[in-house]
Amino acid sequence: MSTTDHADLDRPLRADAARNRELILQTARKCFAERGLSVTLNDIAHEAGVGVGTVYRRFADKDSLIEALLATKFEALNAAATIAAEELDPRESLRVYLMGVFAFRARDRALADAIVRAGKARPSVLQERDRLEQQVSVIIDRARTAGVVRDGFDSRDIPLLTTMIGAVADATREHDPDAWRRYAQLLVDGVLPPAEPEHMLGEPLDRGVIQLALQPSA
Numbered sequence: 737m738s739t740t741d742h743a744d745l746d747r748p749l750r751a752d753a754a755r756n757r758e759l760i761l762q763t764a765r766k767c768f769a770e771r772g773l774s775v776t777l778n779d780i781a782h783e784a785g786v787g788v789g790t791v792y793r794r795f796a797d798k799d800s801l802i803e804a805l806l807a808t809k810f811e812a813l814n815a816a817a818t819i820a821a822e823e824l825d826p827r828e829s830l831r832v833y834l835m836g837v838f839a840f841r842a843r844d845r846a847l848a849d850a851i852v853r854a855g856k857a858r859p860s861v862l863q864e865r866d867r868l869e870q871q872v873s874v875i876i877d878r879a880r881t882a883g884v885v886r887d888g889f890d891s892r893d894i895p896l897l898t899t900m901i902g903a904v905a906d907a908t909r910e911h912d913p914d915a916w917r918r919y920a921q922l923l924v925d926g927v928l929p930p931a932e933p934e935h936m937l938g939e940p941l942d943r944g945v946i947q948l949a950l951q952p953s954a
Contacts, residue, residue, distance in 0.1 A: 833875055886926065
């Protein structure tokens with residue numbers, strides 16, 4: 737993105753233009769979360785009930801729109817990390833953060849793809865990303881010092897764990913929107929072995945539902 741594009745993002749807008757921009761962002765957030773980043777600007781304009789020209793006046797291309805949404809995603813992740821850090825128990829602190837991130841990905845198909853793009857984002861987004869990494873490192877260090885986290889676990893493991901839960905959530909959303917929680921618990925217990933075995937959340941899906949969930953999408 738050019739310097740001019742960055743300036744445009746920060747420039748105050750007229751009231752009607754600001755409303756349109758917020759409507760486009762809210763619609764894009766919903767569409768990307770439900771369908772992933774394959775959604776086009778035309779799709780977003782149609783869903784928002786505005787002309788395609790209105791979308792292009794606010795965002796030169798889809799990458800510009802995705803970057804504008806990145807800040808809100810990192811803000812949400814930082815908020816989850818802040819809540820987790822307030823837990824006094826180091827194990828519970830890391831558990832709360834992991835489950836918060838898994839829940840975020842379960843309802844947002846575009847999370848992983850969007851975060852991958854953060855490396856080329858504007859400085860304000862990079863600052864939010866760096867703040868998140870610092871918060872999560874502190875949470876993991878506390879758990880490591882307390883001896884409650886599996887040896888070798890690192891913050892760099894979290895994106896792939898999140899991707900695994902996302903795959904389950906995407907496959908089972910229509911049949912059981914909470915099925916991902918059962919498998920998230922397994923991953924969390926692998927990272928943070930419980931002192932005593934706990935009963936698994938939920939119930940396994942029946943054979944027919946599993947077959948439907950595992951069918952390749954058309």
